[in-house]
Every structure is written in C-alpha cells, then in structure tokens.
Amino acid sequence: MTTTPDEAPGRHRRATAVTYRAGTDGDLDACAAIWKAAIDDYQVRLGQPPMPADLAPLRRLLIHVLTTDPTRFWVALAADDRDASGVAGFSCATVREGLWFLAMLFVRPDLQGGGVGAALMDRAQAGRSPAGGTSSVPGPDDPLDSGIHTWGMCTDAAQPISNALYARRGMVPRVPVWRVFGEVRRWSGLPELPSTLEVQPFEAIAGAGPDGHRRLAEIVDGLDRELIGAAHPMDHAWLRREGRSGFLVGEPGRVAERPLGYAYGSTGGRLGPVAAVDPALHPALLGVAVRRTPILGAMAAWVPGTADRATRALLDAGLRLDGFPALVCWSHADHPFDRYLPISLAIV
Ligand SMILES: CC(C)(COP(=O)(O)OP(=O)(O)OC[C@H]1O[C@@H](n2cnc3c(N)ncnc32)[C@H](O)[C@@H]1OP(=O)(O)O)[C@@H](O)C(=O)NCCC(=O)NCCS
Structure with missing residues (x-):
C-alpha cells in the first residue's frame, strides 16, 4: 500500500510515497533512531531534556516485542533519501491472552500529520496488512473475531x-501514570512487611525442586489473570533477563497457596511491576522490593494515579514526580491500575 502525505506548511516540503512491510531485526537500529528523533522533536520544544543517546536498552525491548509478537511489528518505508534504511516510522504491539497493548508508534517528524501513524496503527491492531481497508481492522468497537x-x-x-488517534479508536486516556524517581530519604514511607504476611523471592520458589519453575509460573500467571485479565509469562522472563528480581507476598506458611501480590526490584533501580489483590498492600510490597534489592543510586517506577497507596508511599519515602505524566488509554472504564503498576509504558 502507498500513501502520499499531504503538504502541510512547515512540515512537508514535498509529498513522499510511503509503503509498509513487516518489521525485522535489521530494522531495529533505524526504529530506535526514529523513537529518539520523534520524542526529541516535541519534548525539546517544550523545554524538556533530549532522550538518552544510549539506545541499547530500547533496542533490547524492541527485540523482545518483535520476538514475542512478530505479526504486530510494522515499519513504514519512505521513498526519499533522508535515511539510508528507508525506515520512516514503526508500530509494534503485543497480545497476551486477549490483552492488546501498544508498545510503540513513532513517525519521522517531517512525515507526521500525513496518515502514516494511522496506517501503522491499523497494522498493529490487525496483525497483518488490512485487506479491506480500515473496515477490516479489529478494535474495541468491532473486535472482528480477533x-x-x-x-x-x-x-x-x-x-x-497520539492521544486523539487512540481515543478515536476507542482507547481513551483515562489514568495519569507518573514516573516517580529518586532515592529513599524517609524509610517510614516504605514499611516493613507486617507479621501477618510472608515474602518469598521468586528464585526460591523456582529453585524448590524440579517443579519449581512451573509452580512459580502458575502462581504469577494466576495473579496476572485475576488482576489484568491476562497472563504474560514471556514478559516475566524478559524482566528476569533484564536483571529485575521478583518477590511474592502471601499468608505466612501459605505464600504459594494464598498469594496476595508480587513486586519487582532491581539493583539498577527499576521498580515494578507491582501487583496486589488489595491496593492497601502496595506500600509493603514496594518496601519488600526496595529493601531486598540493594539499589545503587536513584530508583524509578511508573505509578498510575489510581494506585493511590503506592503513589503516596513513594512520595512519603522522599521520591519525586518526574517530568510530565503519561496517560493510560484503555478500552474499558474498568481498568486494573488501582491494583497494578505496569512494567513500563511499552509493556503492561
Ligand atoms: C503520534 C504519531 C505516531 C502519529 O503519527 P502521524 O503520522 O503524525 O499521525 P496521522 O497523520 O496518521 O494521524 C494523526 C491524526 O491526529 C489528528 N490530530 C492531530 N492533532 C490533533 C489534536 N490536537 N486533537 C485531535 N486530533 C488531532 C489528525 O488530524 C489526524 O487525524 P485525521 O487523519 O483523522 O485528521 C506521530 O505524530 C509521532 O510520532 N509523534 C511523536 C511521538 C509520539 O507521541 N508517539 C506516540 C507514542 S504513544
């Protein structure tokens, strides 16, 4: 398919033919560069610092998304000579047990506003090139047996x-998500686990006999299905590869039988995801993650505003709200983000 973005003053000097194909490993460096160019293009104008030059962590994330859902990774190719790769934009999303989550959608700044983003979004929603135009693209209003x-x-x-593009497709901005960042200055904000609860590191459960890994996966998948409506074991495997450590909390002596939540920490400072059947557990879960993983420097977590106990606990501990918030767009009014702090903005 070819689209020709309209001329727009100050944006397009000339119309550019754009085609679309499935993304591959070979596109990932170009995608990472477009991610940085597209964000810097508007954030620097808003007085925000540019994104980091080290794109290696982003590349690892893109490989994970491409590997676990290759049919929803798409690139737009522009027939101009701006970039040797030809890549002018990309979209990628994951589906985990019926939960579709957009990982990324970015278009080269000079081609924005010409329909490229919408065409990439169609493909990430459909998991293929839509044969019958937009009427064959599944979405919240028309799931089309997807x-x-x-x-x-x-x-x-x-x-x-982007917010308008998604809202018009039924994925409406509903909840602010703040990046909460800094060092613990008041430990009282992150309480010790009360004696009515017990913690077990994921590693201890996984290492307990030949059945350990399967047992751990069953417990975590069960909590995820209850809280976010989908298990996503491949994302937990990715968290482990990225150096995050998980901790399960439950009733003393019956943690595996009566799990009440889990939390991840990492020595690199990334906190989350955090899942709790009762949001009142969030401060103690965060306390477990921080106390059990000695963090070298500042820590950061993505915290939905509806997770009010978690937000207050981290602020009480002395961390700060950092930058502009993100927004969770969701197809239903009933979302899980009072009980669940996501992995990142790209993976639920
Ligand atoms: C967001 C992005 C991917 C969209 O791609 P794009 O090619 O620019 O978008 P399109 O031209 O396909 O569609 C944009 C739509 O938003 C509409 N729009 C633009 N500004 C709007 C506003 N302020 N309010 C409502 N709608 C608006 C346009 O009118 C267009 O809809 P239409 O085609 O029905 O008129 C691209 O602009 C981008 O990379 N932005 C910077 C990075 C970013 O924010 N990415 C999203 C991360 S989640």
Whole structure:
C-alpha cells in the first residue's frame, strides 16, 4: 500500500510515497533512531531534556516485542533519501491472552500529520496488512473475531496527536501514570512487611525442586489473570533477563497457596511491576522490593494515579514526580491500575 502525505506548511516540503512491510531485526537500529528523533522533536520544544543517546536498552525491548509478537511489528518505508534504511516510522504491539497493548508508534517528524501513524496503527491492531481497508481492522468497537478483549497503551500527556488517534479508536486516556524517581530519604514511607504476611523471592520458589519453575509460573500467571485479565509469562522472563528480581507476598506458611501480590526490584533501580489483590498492600510490597534489592543510586517506577497507596508511599519515602505524566488509554472504564503498576509504558 502507498500513501502520499499531504503538504502541510512547515512540515512537508514535498509529498513522499510511503509503503509498509513487516518489521525485522535489521530494522531495529533505524526504529530506535526514529523513537529518539520523534520524542526529541516535541519534548525539546517544550523545554524538556533530549532522550538518552544510549539506545541499547530500547533496542533490547524492541527485540523482545518483535520476538514475542512478530505479526504486530510494522515499519513504514519512505521513498526519499533522508535515511539510508528507508525506515520512516514503526508500530509494534503485543497480545497476551486477549490483552492488546501498544508498545510503540513513532513517525519521522517531517512525515507526521500525513496518515502514516494511522496506517501503522491499523497494522498493529490487525496483525497483518488490512485487506479491506480500515473496515477490516479489529478494535474495541468491532473486535472482528480477533479474540482480543481489551485494548490499551500508555501515551505521553504532552502529545495531543497520539492521544486523539487512540481515543478515536476507542482507547481513551483515562489514568495519569507518573514516573516517580529518586532515592529513599524517609524509610517510614516504605514499611516493613507486617507479621501477618510472608515474602518469598521468586528464585526460591523456582529453585524448590524440579517443579519449581512451573509452580512459580502458575502462581504469577494466576495473579496476572485475576488482576489484568491476562497472563504474560514471556514478559516475566524478559524482566528476569533484564536483571529485575521478583518477590511474592502471601499468608505466612501459605505464600504459594494464598498469594496476595508480587513486586519487582532491581539493583539498577527499576521498580515494578507491582501487583496486589488489595491496593492497601502496595506500600509493603514496594518496601519488600526496595529493601531486598540493594539499589545503587536513584530508583524509578511508573505509578498510575489510581494506585493511590503506592503513589503516596513513594512520595512519603522522599521520591519525586518526574517530568510530565503519561496517560493510560484503555478500552474499558474498568481498568486494573488501582491494583497494578505496569512494567513500563511499552509493556503492561
Ligand atoms: C503520534 C504519531 C505516531 C502519529 O503519527 P502521524 O503520522 O503524525 O499521525 P496521522 O497523520 O496518521 O494521524 C494523526 C491524526 O491526529 C489528528 N490530530 C492531530 N492533532 C490533533 C489534536 N490536537 N486533537 C485531535 N486530533 C488531532 C489528525 O488530524 C489526524 O487525524 P485525521 O487523519 O483523522 O485528521 C506521530 O505524530 C509521532 O510520532 N509523534 C511523536 C511521538 C509520539 O507521541 N508517539 C506516540 C507514542 S504513544
């Protein structure tokens, strides 16, 4: 398919033919560069610092998304000479047990506003090139036997274009998600686990006999299905590869039988995801993650505003709200983000 973005003053000097194909490993460096160019293009104008030059962590994330859902990774190719790769934009999403989540959608700044983002979004929703135009693209209003029950993503609150694009497709901005960042200055904000609860590191459960890994996966998958409506073991495997450590909390002596939540920490400072059947457990879960993983420097977590106990606990501990918030866009009014702190803005 070829689209020709309209001329727009100050944006397009000339019309550019754009085609679309499935993304591959070979596109990932170009995608990472477009991610940085597209964000810097508007954030620097808003007085925000540019994104980091080290794109290696982003590349690892893109490999994970491409590997676990290759049919929803798409690139737009522009027939101009701006970039040797030809890649002018990309979209990628994951489906985990019927939960569709947009990982990324970015278009080269000079080609924005010409329909490229919408065409990439169609493909990430459909998992293929839509044969019959937009009427064959599944979405919240018309699932079209896609097996998808929930559609969502996180957006930047400072980005009206993306928020409008998703809202018109039924994925409406509903919840702010703050990046909470800093060092613990008041430990009272992150209480010790009360004696009515017990913690077990994921590693201890996984290492307990030949059945340990399967047992751990069953427990975590069960909590995820209860809380976010989908298990996503491949994302937990990725968290482990990225150096995050998980901790399960439950009733003393019956942690595995009566799990009440889990939390991840990491020595690199990334906190989350955090899942709790009762949001009142969030401060203690965060306390477990921080106390059990000695963090070298500042820590950061993505915290939905509806997870009010978690938000207050981290602020009470002395961390700060950092930058503009993101927004969770979700296809239903009933979302899980009072009980669940996501992995990142790209993976639920
Ligand atoms: C968001 C992005 C991917 C969209 O791609 P794009 O090619 O620019 O978007 P399109 O031209 O396909 O569609 C944009 C739509 O938003 C609409 N729009 C733009 N500004 C809007 C506003 N303030 N309010 C409502 N709608 C708006 C446009 O009118 C257009 O809809 P239409 O085609 O029905 O008129 C691209 O702009 C981008 O990379 N932005 C910077 C990075 C970013 O925010 N990415 C999203 C991360 S979640």
